[in-house]
Amino acid sequence: MSLHSVKASDKDSGNNARISYFLEDSQLNGMSASAYFSVNAESGEILAVRSFDYEQTKEFHIRVKAQDGGSPPLSSNVTVKILIQDQNDNPPQVLYPVQTGGSLVAEMVPRSADVGYLVTKVVAVDVDSGQNAWLSYKLQKATDRALFEVGLQNGEIRTIRQVTDKDAVKQRLTVIVEDNGQPSRSATVIVNVAVADSFPEVLSEFTDFTHDKEYNDNLTFYLVLALAVVSFLFITYVGGTGTMKQAISYEVYGTTDSRMSDIKCPRPFNAQTRYSIPEELKQGSVVGNLAKDLGLVVSELYRRKLRITSEAGKQYFNVDLGKGELVVIDRIDREELCGQRPSCLLPLELVIDNPLQLHRVEIEILDTNDNSPSFLTNEKVLKIAELANPGTRFLLESAQDPDVGHNSVRSYLISKNDHFKLTVKNHKDGRKIPELVLEKPLDREKLPVHNLILTAVDGGDPVRSGTSEITVIVLDNNDNAPQFEKQVYEANVSEKATPGTEILHVKATDSDEGLNGEIKYLFAEQTTYLILSLFDIEPSTGVIIVKGMLDHETNPLLRFDITAKDKGNPEMDGHCGVEIKIVDINDNIPEIIVTSLTTPVPEDSAVGTVIALISAKDPDSGNNGKITLSVSSKSPFKLNPSVSNHYSLVTNGPLDRETNNQYSVKISATDAGKPPLSSEKIILVELLDVNDNPPVFSHPSYVVYVKENHAPGKILCSVSATDPDSGDNAKISYSILDSKVQDVSVSSYVYINSDNGSIYSMHSFDYEKLKVFQIQVQAKDQGSPSLSSNTTVHVFILDQNDNAPAVIYPSSAALGSLSHQRMPRTAKAGHLVTKVTAVDADSGHNAWISYKLAEATDTSLFTVNLYTGEVRTKRAASEQDDSSQRLLIEIKDDGEPVQSATVTVSILMEDGLHEPILDLRHKVAEPKQENWENHPLFDSLSGLGVRVISGDFSHLSG
Template structure:
């Protein structure tokens, strides 16, 4: 491949003349390519998508990124065909200087899933830089007295290229006085120089022009020249000589201003002015050296006057000369090599390359959250960086490639416990003392539907008065869902079941959003004492989750039933009138009759009291009624003057608010003992006299009491056997919470364990024995 001295290709087509080498390095995790510097825009490098195993159709959807690590846009990828091509001018010397190796490190990052590929593109050198001398002209002053084989050092040329393109050869224009001494090893120890082959004669040849040419090893080769003007001086024949030709000094980069670097020493065998030496930097020293160092012209001490930076330059080569004051002056030369020693003055730098947030709380362990890169400009141990993460978090850092770390999920997440994490990544180098840098990573945890709505308690007991209006608000259920957004949006519904012959939804309804429970119709305590049902709460997640709560609605009694009179076997007139035959011989305090009434209500509302109507109360009536028993008894012995027929009005009243009443009429007929009828099924007085009648009545009463008692005992035994043999369901008949208790002056009753058992029977659609039925049973015992 041929190039002109300016680096332009001689071949007609640059693409055909460039040799592009692509190498896939198996097993290393990297892809290597190479390209010649100065390649034109659009020059093909490689089919990078194919080499990385990526489909062309995936490049755009997977957010294909090419990061050139601060190298600009030298290389680019065509997302349509996956070809890596040269995008702008690549100058190897600008990129890497005189480094033997030069490459552009690329990072290829694709998402979904996250993948990182590392690509090295080697930039191959072409011979586009000719050798350059420090100056185009150099003046040499050489005394005529210098002996044969005297050597005069010259500053060699430099070539910005590398390899063979920087291998220089020198040639000197033909002359009879000087030959060129080219070193073959370390140029720092023995630089390029002129060797005197023939004694000089100032009178014969006062000046001698020479041309020094440097040629590199490239193809085509490039050359550089410097014009040498040799001025022949007279007499002063001893030049200053340094004790060493190369001085090596090591300085830390944070050395203070004014620090002594070295004091090179030169000596001159002459005396007087010819032996006085003046030290200085060589005339062709770079401005950078002059800005960092100063040399005392008398003592030759070199001190630091500028900032030293290892990251900017790791070594400084200082050409020094010692010139005597003779006429003509003679000079000696040496080189001071200052090696800059790195100190830990650069903290690590952390960069977040990619960040995938939020993270679902059910994400699998090992999920990559972020990709971080870390760099440190220092060298060796000072540039070795380790990264750590905030402790006690469900994440960890995993080293992936060189100075790359992946932030991955290390343990399970729970958004309800922690909804977001503020992570702090710390990068610390190995210097002493070490330097560090931190960066914050915010990781938000996204919710998934993993919590069902929860009620505060599994069961609620609600008391509602009967005869409520339709649409009456009974209770409000509320369930809390620990999730967020729609996963926490709770709706309520009834768990449908049958209550007796009807559906539950005909009794109650629940508002889907508020959870308010409404009674759709008036409730009747006498029909339904307990309404037990469940309300379901479900969230809006996918799939939805739910839970149930049980409501026990006790229907409280209101005084909506007036006392009802029971017909007596001795009632003969109908319409609530009771006829009683009473012997005039009955003494004071004897029970002669009884008013029997029941109330369909419960508690105080069913507690009855009996009293005579006020207009019937006077001193001439020898009867009174028991306040709570309804028994009619005599207040005194009956007299002949008492009317044979007595009409009593008994007021039966419950204890409700307001109280409801009923009126019973009792017709009392006073008879003589001889006029009493015989004993009959009604229990009237017999023909044999009062004594026989009383005996017959007592016999009947005893037989009735024994029969009823036996029936009661048999019923209780049968009830106990049935209850013990039945399997309890839903906690029925189990000890429950005590509820409403009603009490009065004559006794108490409650919704206790027996009431619980009746409620349990109600669940299998059996109504409990009502209070009116129980009272009727007691009245049978009285009869």
């Protein structure tokens, strides 16, 4: 079988230029190259001497030598790369369920299974490549076809309705696996399903099911790379280049339901991945496994809220978050999306939260030959003068094919005839323009009309074509056609040019005279409506002017043809091409796009935390389309550039919600045009409160005065604290810290309302027992973790006049058997008889004591000092005075109301005393400790002395 021909040339002559071709010996797969190929020595034709197996060897490299017949002979070598194309010669192989020597183990399905329950998955591979390895799964037979379905692309067996008690326990499914080759090959697998909730129930129905212990554990998995190859061989020699007829095209596909990407870049922010898919893929087709290619964990895709944004506006893809696969969700027409552009890319942006990431994905849409070439006019009338010379060329309408590359128009054919042939003129922009060439002179008298069929053929597989009928009318006279000075005219015009602006001047000449030499200019017949709406031409001068509104962003380059016709009979015409470049003007304001925004932002966010992902675009070109983004300098944020025109807005300093609870961040976008254009966007960033402030009391400490004997449960005071945080972080609860007051917990004395800070007494206080104590109050917020602060409340007990004066002296208990005060009858006025001593347990005015003589046997004889309680004689005693005197002394305090006490003093006047008065004083000054030293008020008497001052007792000494 002939594979290809190599061709070499030699500038010498004779034998020196006679070339012979040889196959150089080399090793291919351990065998000589001659075991696979041979070369015709004269023609250079390469022949296959055996068949090939794509699965064993996919390509060969052989070297061919071209040697001349000179002496000595000269030679050169070339390497020929031979690519083996895959044929569908292998059926699919089922990897799971495993076919064993015994019965198949049943897959369990509970009777509670709902719609869509995954029973199992059939997994198969095909060692072929390309479309020959694309597998589809179908349910061929089933016990109950209404209960199960099989995924066409993934082989998943799922329930299509709710399982009921009426469904048979034993279900048998036959699944057929087919590849996409021509002809297709297939394999079948039987899946047994047990509809039951327990294993014993299964055993009762599946008694013939056994477990084969010797099933093959060493399964072989295949990585099948589908390489769809069209050979492209080169041979080079000194002085020229030979080229094969076909071009190389590679596509890489997975063998199951995943089409793998050819680029991986799993970096956290500016990762870019590209997939290549053909247009017109069915909805649900898998483009690739994004989770695998980007290094993402499938189970976290829901939590991280993976989503797609597309700059194309319309969404053609979606992500199956359960599998991490990118799937097609709408029809993709490459011609609709990209027109005639050689490369068709759909950019996608994948946004993922927690942490925030952006991945750029490009989907390259590969053209398929789904459009046939077509002509704007299906019929064309061509008038040719009878005197036209052989070799005269007539420009024909070129066909249009929305496809690109090999799938676009590749060649033209003309129906068989005796007078015309067809040539094709290649423009530098790649267009092929058919020209009708006159080969034999025309004779109007013999054949006035020639009917031809022009066929345009594309280079797709299968080949598509379109036709146009050419009617050639043969006319007499006018044998010179107008000739343009240039084949192609080029000009530049600003997109802001106003209608009427002159662009360029095309000029043609005609060597005929008279009307046959007068020329008028017009657009060619196949000129599109777009060109006719944008430009106009002056018929007599050939000046092309602006007619409509030009837009560089929509049509940067416009091409069309101009026809120059003379006025002869028949008319003769000439043609030229026009290329007009629309010069860009900075007429588009940059657009700021917020791809993702995280708000509110915790106020304790670290510097560098990503707040938003921002991109910018400007449809202008060159410097007019170069964009610079900036952020207002007063905000604690900055922009970090990423991939082209993509930025992340990050924190650039500390945030404090208590100072600013939100920021209006102004983003400015400015292009590099002259003058530059700019736009702004305000991003509102709210701050989320963090518990970073403890409660603060209104006073560092509190002083409270409380009267003793007040009613229990009475409010003593209220403390108050504030917290500048918000929400739960600002909700304050109050509590009393445990401490001791007189060895008793302070909580026994007071309690506090946790909501408002009011402090209440648990019982009344006794000033005489407790005069002052402290309370430690804590205010705690409800943040996490909570913060707190303390304050001290000083409680002072105010005295009330609740104690009457207590007489310490004279005391009958202290005096023992002595019940009378003695005084000499010779006592003179002012004689100190005795001193009444009393104390009051209260304090202040309530403890100020006064003494008053209330009653007396003889009021003229004695007096009592108001403040000291001293009992003295007012006059000298006389013999007439009774020897026994009784005094009732009233003791009062200064409180409100007044409290009082009385004491009775008996005085015995004697002429002489048998016992010295000093002894009496000692007895009085030393009362029995057990009687009054432990009096409750004794501790309040500081340095109190009881003095008994005697008068002149000298007369008693004798």
